[in-house]
Amino acid sequence: MEILIKAGQLILSLSILIVLHEFGHYLPARWFKTRVEKFYLFFDYKFSLFKKKIGDTEWGIGWIPLGGYVKISGMIDESMEKEQMALPPQPYEFRSKPAWQRLIIMIGGVVVNLIVGVIIYIGVLLVWGDDYVAPEDIANGYSFHEIYKEVGFVDGDDIVAINGEKIHDVGDINKTILLRGAEVVTITRAGEQLDIQLPEDIDMIAFKSSAMNGITPRFSSLIDSVIIDRPAKQAGLENGDRVIAVDGQEIAYWNEFTDAVQSRPNETLEIIVDRAGETVRAQVETDSLGTIGVSTAGLSESIVSHTDYTFMTAIPGGLKLGMNSLSDYVSQLKFLFTKKGAQSIGGFGAFGSLFSPTWDWHVFWMMTAFISIMLAFMNFLPIPALDGGHIMFLMYEIISGRKPNEKFMEYAQMAGIILLLGLLIYANGNDIVKAFF
Structure with missing residues (x-):
């Protein structure tokens, strides 16, 4: 269906x-x-x-x-x-x-x-307004892919600005860095503000490392969904479990959990979770990719801000969205001229997957x-x-x-x-x- x-x-x-x-x-x-x-x-x-x-x-x-x-x-x-x-x-x-x-x-x-x-x-x-997550509503900082750690980022850093411009929506951070010519990212760490210089080819490095979403807010280790017929479900893990340890390693955030699991493909791990105040232990076998079939709530955990638009404010807002869409689309075409990019070209199936699995008029018109x-x-x-x-x-x-x-x-x-x-x-x-x- x-x-x-x-x-x-x-x-x-x-x-x-x-x-x-x-x-x-x-x-x-x-x-x-x-x-x-x-x-x-x-x-x-x-x-x-x-x-x-x-x-x-x-x-x-x-x-x-x-x-x-x-x-x-x-x-x-x-x-x-x-x-x-x-x-x-x-x-x-x-x-x-x-x-x-x-x-x-x-x-x-x-x-x-x-x-x-x-x-x-x-x-x-005009009809739906704009939902976004403001940087000040990210309580635990960000987690970073290894390619970003190599240039100076540390898990838990807060991103303040990119190229001196304040971030409006957390969801635009990766897009801004990879498609809009970002050079300097301003962060705060332990109360100190720092500027981190990005390599000129950070876009290609991220693409070839499958790190297009290499910067994400740090979420809690709460399991939002357990997939049927996958190792986590078979081992007894449930929606709402909060991971507290993997093979004796304490876990506080989702990125720590995924790092611990993905580094151990085809192994059996002891995962300890908190379930409504009760400690539960499960023996879970990872697959060849180091996954077990669980997901996090992600940004839905964060506080979502909303802006309503009048006709007069929607006009410049729509123009900006249109110009950003065109600019981002043209910018990402550079990835097609790589082996991995050529393999990622999609047809009608790829286009269809962009739409919602339920009929959502907001998503449809976007x-x-x-x-x-x-x-x-x-x-x-x-x-x-x-x-x-x-x-x-x-x-x-x-x-x-x-x-x-x-x-x-x-x-x-x-x-x-x-x-x-x-x-x-x-x-x-x-x-x-x-x-x-």
């Missing part, structure tokens, strides 16, 4: 964004009196689920849920229909319009996706806003078959005063389609590999 709920949210989100994106092309095309032959949600190879002709345009829904399109007369696109292009240009065709009009038509989809993303963020702030921003950037890439490829060739035409050869455009379009299909197969193949292995 969870898979169906996530799939439903993904399909609805993409459907909304695809239709709005294509309207970004359709409206300026009609404004410049360019004929639009088709407007489709999803692809209609061989047949359509629904179609209706209104004026010159056939409106429909295809059966292949991999996107959507508008077919504009006189344009070399993914349909690769050469017959029309072999005929003399007509006044209503795309190729007959001035280059600046064609540029506006092609850039419309990207602009719409950016605007839609920001508008959704504004709406989310993810839809993010995907809209992401699609705007991806479509702007100068790859033939994407809007960015058409924009690139149009900019060449405007600057040089010469149109690219139509035969060249056909080959470029075909190369772009092959590249995108290859990426689609690779990304979804990664999802399948991860699901089974």
